[in-house]
Amino acid sequence: MNVYDSELVAGILEKENYQRAETIETADMVFLNTCSVREHAEDKVNARLDALNALKRKHKGAIIGVLGCMAQNLKDSLLETKPYVDIILGPDSYRRLPELINQRAQKMNHLVDTKLSKMELYEGLFPANREGINAWISITRGCDKFCTFCIVPFTRGRERSRTIENIMTEAELVVNEGFKEITLLGQNVNSFHSEGNNFSDLLRAVSKIDGLQRVRYTSPHPQDFDDELIDLHAENPKICNHIHFPLQAGSDRVLTRMNRTYTKAHYIDLALKMRERIRGVSITTDMIVGFPGETDADFDETLAVMEAVKFDAAFTFKYSARPGTKAAEYADSVPEEIKQKRLEKMIEVQRTHTLYRNKLHIGEVMSVLVEKDSKKSKHQYQGRTTSNKIVVFNKGLEKIGDKVLVEIEEASGITLFGKIVN
Ligand code: SF4
Structure with missing residues (x-):
């Protein structure tokens, strides 16, 4: 999503005749598009900003901007601790960037716009300089799910969907440019709904584009996954037989505290249906260990779900509290060494499952x-x-x-x- 947004911003600036610099040292303006989803991501941005400050001292008049979720979430602390940052823009304010650059060049004060919008979908604006064979296309923005560990609903605002017509215009454009594959993007991609159309309707429409070979999407939410979507995967050869299906935790008690709105049984049922109905499907997932209050028994339940589904791959994370979220207020945090042990165990189990799944392909x-x-x-x-x-x-x-x-x-x-x- 952030790669897509960065290219969207590049597209906005290129329309105003700005050009990409060859190197960061020769740039007159540098914008960091940031992520707040984990503490580690924020630490990286802070380190990069300190390095840019050193560059700014050599390159007088250079403009430094912070875009995206950290801008939204941490504007006050950025203004206080990083006074050399000129522009701070939240994820719904990118259209204003050219105007703010002009104001800053006229020596106006620090410029901040982090207003969230219920409408902004960047309709009519397309990312610049996509590369490779796959083009990312954002179809929804924001999220209404409010998982208790997640900052996204606060930094990216309420969920809204683009129209199929507008998405098709962008999809046809990238296929005409030579892209073979499209990945549809959204925080919660399968809750897409627009003018009476659901996510399956959108996939059907996109898959009809001549010259397009493959359609992917990420990430769906288990609560919004239905039989229609599973059948579509099974029937439509252009819709890839890979489903990234975030589990997060395998115990109903933890899932409830996470506000994930599905049960372990519902999740397993869907995953097994996918395996049964979609030929050669691969299922990957996201997992959090050490969520507040997670006991050994809860963790064992997560391992049991892994055993039942045998994921093809998994992104595994230790829980880190995001200030401002509900889970950050939970008092029963899991000690760091237990989180670490559980993470290592989970990685080990996943390694064996990945190898098991991949070895099934030998000879195919x-x-x-x-x-x-x-x-x-x-x-x-x-x-x-x-x-x-x-x-x-x-x-x-x-x-x-x-x-x-x-x-x-x-x-x-x-x-x-x-x-x-x-
Ligand atoms: S579905 Fe949950 S984890 Fe995903 S973006 Fe929304 S709130 Fe965050």
Whole structure:
């Protein structure tokens, strides 16, 4: 979402004839687009801002701006502790950036706009300089779910959806530019609703675009996942058979305290339906360990859900309190060393499941969309299957953006290795 927003801001500035600098040292303006979802992300931004202050001392008149969720969430502390920051803009205020740059250049005071909007969808504005074979397209902004650990509803505001018509205009534009794959984005992507259309209607519409090979999306919420969407995955070959399906915790007691609005049984039922109905589906997830009040028994329940679903991959995090959220007020925090132990256990379990899932593909011929040179060798390409597995293989005559058939010979960690067979 932040990559998309950064390119949206670049698009707004390019429309005003600003140009990208070759390096940060030669830039007249530097904007950091920030994330507040975890403490670690904020720490990184603070360190980057200190480095930019050093640059600003050498480059007189340079403008430094903080955009996005941290701007929204921490404007007062930024103004107090980082007086060299010129502009602070929340996620609904990017349209005002050119105007604020002009005001700041005329030596006006620090400029701050963090008003949240119930309407702003950046309709009619498109990101600049997308790269690669996949184009991200934001379809909703904000979130109404209010999970108790999450700052997003406070930093990105209420949920609103773009119109299908406007999304289609952007999708057709990127396909005409040569993108093969589109990923639809939203904090809670499958609660999309617009003019009587639901998320499945949108997927059906986008998948009909000529020249588009694959449609992905992230992230859905289990509460809004229904049979219609599962069936659509099963029936429509353009809709990728990968579902990122955030679990967060596997105990009903913790799920309730997180305000996740689904039960363990509902989640498992949906995941098993996906495995049963969608051929070759891969299911990945997000997990938090050490949520306040999580006991050993709760954690064991989470491991049991992992065992039942055997995720293809998981993003695992230690809980970190976000000031301003409900969970930050819970008194029963889990000691750091217990969080660490649970995280290590979870990673170990997930490793075995990832390897188990990936080894099932050995001997299979899989369709791979070629993305780029592999990280380890320029004689090899890497690409992805529709189930979002990374596949590395020796180069032949194909080029980036082609679809090739690869016979899988080996699975290690998160990567599959194979040879081209067509
Ligand atoms: S669904 Fe929950 S975790 Fe996801 S953005 Fe909304 S509040 Fe945050």
